[in-house]
Amino acid sequence: MIPRRSPIRPATRDGATLTCAGVSVDFGGFRALSDVTATFPAGQVHAVVGQNGAGKTTLSRVMAGLVTPAAGTVQVGDRLLPGGNVSEARRNGVELVHQHFALPPDFTVAECFELFNGEQGTVGAFSRAGLTRRAADLLAGAGAEVAPDAVIGRLPVETLQAVEIARALASCPKVLILDEPTAVLPPPAMRGLFDRLRRLAADGMCVIVVLHKMREVFGVADTACALRAGRLVLEPTPIGELDPATLSRAVVGDVTVEAAGTTPEPATSAPVELEVRELGARSGAHDASAADVSLRIRQGEIVGVAGVEGNGQRSLVEAIVGVTGVRSGSIAIGGTDVSAAPVRERRARGLRVIPFERNVEGVSLSSALWENHAAMDGGRGAFLITPQALKRRCQEALRRWKVSYRSVDQQTGNLSGGNVQKTILAREITDGLRVLVAAHPTRGLDIAAASDVRGALVRAAEAGAAVLVVSADLEEMFEVCHRVLVMLGGRVVATFERPFDAEPVGAAMVGGGGG
Amino acid sequence: MGDFLVTCLQAATPIWLAALAGMYAQRAGVVHLGLEGLLVSGAFAATATAVGTGSIVLALAAAVAVNLVLSALFWVLTTYFKANVMIVGLGLSLTAAGATGYALVVVFGSEAAIRSPIGLPRPFDGLSGPLAPLGDLSIVTFAAVVLSWFAWWSIRRTRAGLRLSACGSDPFAAKSAGVPVERYRLAALLIGGFLCALAGAELSLAQVQSFSDGISQGRGYLAFAAVLLGGVAPVGVSVASLFFGLAAALGIQSQVDFNDALPPQFVLMAPYVVTIVAISVTALANRRRGRQQTVIMERTL
Amino acid sequence: MRRLLGDGRVAEAVRPIVVVALSLLLAVGVFGLSGYPVAGIVGGAVEGSVGSAAAWTQTLRWAIPLLIIALGVGITFQAGYFNVGAQGQMYAGAIGALAVGLALRDGPAIVVVPLALATGVALGALWALVPGVLRTRLGADEVVTSLMMNFIAVLLLEWICVGPLKNQDGSGQAATTDMLPAAFRISDGSGVSPLMLGICAVLVIAAVALRSRTRMGLEIRIVGRNPVMAEWMGIRSSRVGLLVFGLGGATAGLAGAVEVFGPLGSLRAGFSPQMGFMAVIVALVAALGPVRTLVAALFFGALRAATLYLPVVNDLPLAGLDMLNGMVALWITVSAVPVILARRAARRTQGAATVAAPVEKPVEKEAVGEHG
Structure with missing residues (x-):
């Protein structure tokens, strides 16, 4: 040729x-x-x-x-x-x-x-x-x-x-x-x-x-x-x-991954926290439009979205977060329709996000740690702030998440990727959390950091949050998720329940039949 | 009518050449806010040399030499010292305005203006009949016509032009193609320096044959606007510059024609208003078309 | 805004001083080389800026408008918007204030003056909101639009001075407007009064509070550094953008109003032509911090006072000041030195288990390019 x-x-x-x-x-x-x-x-x-x-x-x-x-x-x-x-x-x-x-x-x-x-x-x-x-x-x-x-x-x-x-x-x-x-x-x-x-x-x-x-x-x-x-x-x-x-x-390395599937199943009577109905949305040229996507996540449930990159995952996540408009269908958080609500209002209702690219959407690398931490106020922030109090809050959160850092005044860009990701978790996984959207939460992290992050997702669910995980890493999803959906060309083409089998999921990801 | 067209061309020429300079820079990925400074420095160097030597060739050579040095300085500061392009551009404009004003006093002992004994040659001087107005046009105006064709040819019809454009459109792609991006930027800035030298000479040695403080009156910034208004394309930039020339000529004309009916200031505002409207419409069209905005990791201003 | 400063704190504090000092040396060198007595110039400069009460008044007279404008410019720059239209916004504010003052020339000063200043603030803000709205709603480049708005304002001022508000019984030399009634003036011709200093103090305090005590200040910084992340956080960057354009325009408008109700009393076509760009330089030298803006404005005010004084004693041309300002602008954003310092600092802390994230290093961005 x-x-x-x-x-x-x-x-x-x-x-x-x-x-x-x-x-x-x-x-x-x-x-x-x-x-x-x-x-x-x-x-x-x-x-x-x-x-x-x-x-x-x-x-x-x-x-x-x-x-x-x-x-x-x-x-x-x-x-x-x-x-x-x-x-x-x-x-x-x-x-x-x-x-x-x-x-x-x-x-x-x-x-x-x-x-x-x-x-x-x-x-x-x-x-x-x-x-x-x-x-x-x-x-x-x-x-x-x-x-x-x-x-x-x-x-x-x-x-x-x-x-x-x-x-x-x-x-x-x-x-x-x-x-x-x-x-x-x-x-x-x-x-x-x-x-x-x-x-x-x-x-x-x-x-x-x-x-x-x-x-x-x-x-x-x-x-x-x-x-x-x-x-x-x-x-x-x-x-x-x-x-x-x-x-x-x-x-992957010879490290044996921690025991999988420890997350308890949520009660089937638990209320639905995140509901997406027949959603249509388009993020940009590098991703397929989400078309007719429906999903329901109960309190305490972790749902995974698998798929080859570019099959509408970004459109879905951006529409849920509110940075991309909803073209059709609806999104509800805690039973309230937020399809037209701005990001701030969704966050006030308990939506938290671990974004795709931590250095682009997650943090400002040239800002101080405390500034990044305080950037999210969950909609309840007053007009006036006290930097000392915010710095203290940031210190406590970072200590809780075992972030290694020198001072909350240091530039976020000086931290390693894993530590940056943990600062995002420290900011997002807080008391008001009801829906957690985690996109590629462990991408580029070393084994230890990745396992920390996975543990955090499971704990958030145990505490009653609805968790949506978007990932290309099937092993990771099989470990933490209760259900896994597969997206292809912007649509949900298959749904899998525990126990998972890599073969059919992989086949669905590349369009080779579904389960 | 002929007279009016000539006035348009005369008013347009400095803006036109400076805008071509700005286009080369912008195509190579350099936002050139130093055009104003290069116009002033070119005008001063040309006039001062004309006064000193009485030679128009030397005057042009001096203007070119000074502008090449300043353009290289611009490149060094923004490339090696990572200074902010826009602020260095503004700084260049301010420095040139200040330094020429200073030199005007120190060298020539006059705050007002220096008069040149010679002007730029007018190739069609002495024509009679309907073409007579052409005689008022300096050689630089004719050069501008040729150079704008050259700009079109070099950008649209040569591989070097494609490489230059790639440096601005997608520096990573340019690098992947093996284009030495910084060197192309230097080349674009040097070409710009040369064009601004001609523009400056036209400003001070064409009709008025003198250099005075503030001679450029912001034409360099207008040229920068013409670059964006013309869509950073050779033909568009030329049309935008000619439009600015037309507006300026109308402003002059309106003072003569209807002094009271419409204040000339409002006529003179037209190009600025049109620029704002046109740039907004273009931006809106780009947004509608959903053109991906380049992801800025962290702003570096 | 990080690159304005580099990373090291010491470098951050020292750089503007070094840049200004080098530019001063260079300028004085040029003055010396062109035959002016260096000692006389330096002496004259000190004398003309801080050498006497009158000199101090002159310094303050120029520092006041610079400070007011630069505070607003600093806020706009912090949010990542390159609004270079302060000159036009100042003119718009001056025109608006003057028009109100002249229209209500028989009214009581206590009512008319605040109303006029408020009009100046509003018009300045409106003038800035044109590029602001076009930028945040349509994505039109704010550099060009704000520059164009400058030119429009210059012409508008010219028209005001030769047209509707022209001083009919003036000497006819330069186009000026009618004078404001003396009762309306907030200072005498010296351009300094307790009221004006009070306005400045309030503005500096307000800017400090906005920067470090309000959520808005925090959001402005985040939008300026990473607008994408700001959107994901629920910060509406377009709203923040409109706010900073408005604030920048409001302060420039206020500066114009203060100029006309303070030292000028009437308007002249093209007054203080470099004020807008000078304020940009002041804001940059001050690294956009309010308190440092105060210091920088005082310094550049003193320079201005000195250069107005020097021609009197030494025949030194005024343009020397523009040259000096321009040189400061040329070097002020140079960041190679801090990059080197930061690299050294990084090497020192490498043992402390804080390995730098790859994306953040400018070195890597260079090497890998945009898609990395």
Whole structure:
């Protein structure tokens, strides 16, 4: 399917082996990668797996020359790449397909292709017709159905990925790296992508793909390696020598998760605290619209929403919180309709939130700890405040949640991710709590912190709150939830009760039947 | 009528060139509030050199040299020292206004104005017939026409222009394509410095042939408005600048034509009001279209 | 607003002083190089700003409007809005106050003056709410709209001075308006009076209280630092935005009203042309804190007094002050030095188990880019 002859560069069908030797990356004081050594031979599909925050994206960016390693080297074939030089990496045939795409939103598809081609330092005059023709050739060659003059910012996510892959293939790379390409794809498109990657590898290219689902790894890869907390814990190993359990253990670590399923079942007579009826809502371009979503959560009940990211979870959560408008249907907290109520009023009724991205929606990193803590007043705050009292309140809460910090006046950004998450819990899980919405509550946390957070969710439910957990981590949901719903394409496609079985839930997540 | 069009063009030229400068900067991702300062410094350097040497070529060269240095300073402060772009821009404008006012007194001993013995050449001077008004236009006005075509060509028809635009539209994408973003920003600012030097020379050496304190009267800020009004696109920016020129010419004309009926101040307000309305409508349209606003992690002002 | 200051507390306190001192040195160097006696200039500057009672009066006369405007600018900036329209808002306030004062020129001062000042406040706020509403409701860039509103105000003032409120029996040289009745003036020509100082004191106290004793102050800071998080917390950032635009405009309007009822007595086209931008610089030098704004306003007021005095003794041109202000603006947001200090501090505390969160480090943002 790849063009035998690229109109922009002569085709080189030979791939090349990519080798990382002792690669380490520091971000400020944070070691994102340490001493990663791995060889990815040409002609194969290599999966890089790991949890969020394990360093997968950083590693792919080091290989593509976007991040300068503090130590170590990257070699393509027999050429040593200078660290942190994208042009050199691309000249040597390394192309990276980004998870969230690197396509300027106000460019047309054809302009994007032109941007990524040609030597630096040249003026590169072109004609409109030539531009469109070249782009059309490339798109046709890559099997992407999109007009060359379509504007990037108005294209749907799947099309963007097709454009980005066509863009990467345009230079006939020897090494193609894809950073979590499946996160944005519906299941049928995923199948097509995997077939495509296999063909490219068969043609001799070195394909490296970042994944975090076992099913995908075993569906596409020839070898798999695993990263955990910045270290390569499993060297690229032929897939035949691996089984899902081994790989999972490498990804998660050998820590045995605390005894699961300890949350007592809520009484069936307990009143419904959160009720969502036939909800329709849309958060933005990166998530499916929630359509016709209904769910009821009783006091003391924990309900999970599983699904591949981008299937409407964000639309659902944002509509419940009140930062995105309700298009149709209704939301009730404690029996009162809040569909049109502002965030503040919902919070006053006992809604609490652990948001998706703690550093964006959860805290202000440049504010003091006490300011973040006091940001939520649950709607009962007076006009006047006493900083000393607020600081004391914050101190007590942080101590209760065992946050390690120096002073409540310190900037929140100086804390580790786990501690930041705990400051959010300390703020949100308070006396007035009736409904707790937790989105990816343990994402990027180490095992100990994650287990603390899960314990907090269970305790909140035991204390009588209705808890909604949105997560991509099935194990976590099976551990804490009473019920698990699966969202696909913005709809709830399946509901599962205890005892849970990973097989049917996973199948429902990718549209392979429901329970 | 011909006279009026010429007045429009004359009024538009400095704004036009400065707006093209602002467009290059904005395309590269730099909000350029220093245009006003570069206009003033260009005008002063050109006039002072014209007075000192009597050479129009040297005058233009001096204006360009001064503006290139100031533009490079702008880049160094915002890139290496991470200073706030907008405040540095305003600072540049204030410094230039103050420094030229100061130099006016110190070097020329006059607080009012310095007169230049020479002006910019007028290529069509001496024409007769219906084309006679063209004779009043300086060479810089004709240069502006050519340069605005060049701006269009360089942005829309060259890969270098695409790379420059990528730096402003999506710096991460630009970096991924191997574009040295900061260097492109420097290039955009230097081009801007050059264009503002011409604009400044037009301001002081075209019709009035003198430099006085406060000569720019906020035209640099108007140029900045034209950049946004024109949608940061070469053609749009040129049209917006010409519109500002038209409004200014109407303001002059209205003083002559109907002194009492409509105060000229209200005519002169028109471009500002139109700018506000147009920018609001554009913002509203973008919001309706649901264009994703870039997520600002933490504001860094 | 963090980057204005960097992270270290010491750096935060020291930087504005260093920046201002370096700019002063540079300016004095330029003055010296262009042939003015440096000692004479420095002596003259001290004499003209704090050397006598009259000098102090001059200093206060310029510090008062700067302080009033800068307090409001500081609040607007804290919420993350770059409103550069203080000049126009000041003009709007001055015009409104003057119009009321002249229309009711036969009324009792005790009624007319407060009414006129209130009109000035209201008009200033309205002038600022135009960009404010356009920004918070439509997302229109407030820098451009507030700049445009400045130009409109300049023209409006010009029209007032040559049109409806023109002083008919004036010398006809510069366009000015009629004088306010003497009974309405809140100060004499010196521009300083106990009443005006009282207004300033009340404003500083109010700004301190707003910042550290009210929920609104807290919300303003949070909106300024992370508007997305503010929305998730139930803080309506658009409402906070309107409030800060209104407050900024109100103070600028008040400053205009105080100018016209205090030192000026009548309006002249284009009076105090750099006041708005100077107030921005004062607010930035003060790192947006109210008490520090008081100190900074006094300092820049003193500079202004000195530069008005220097031409008298040394023939030094007034434009030197604009140059100096501009230089301060050029360097004041430079943050490379504090970044280095912060990095050193981070290295020191690394043993204390507080590993920095990766996203917050500017270094990483640089390296990984927007999507990281």
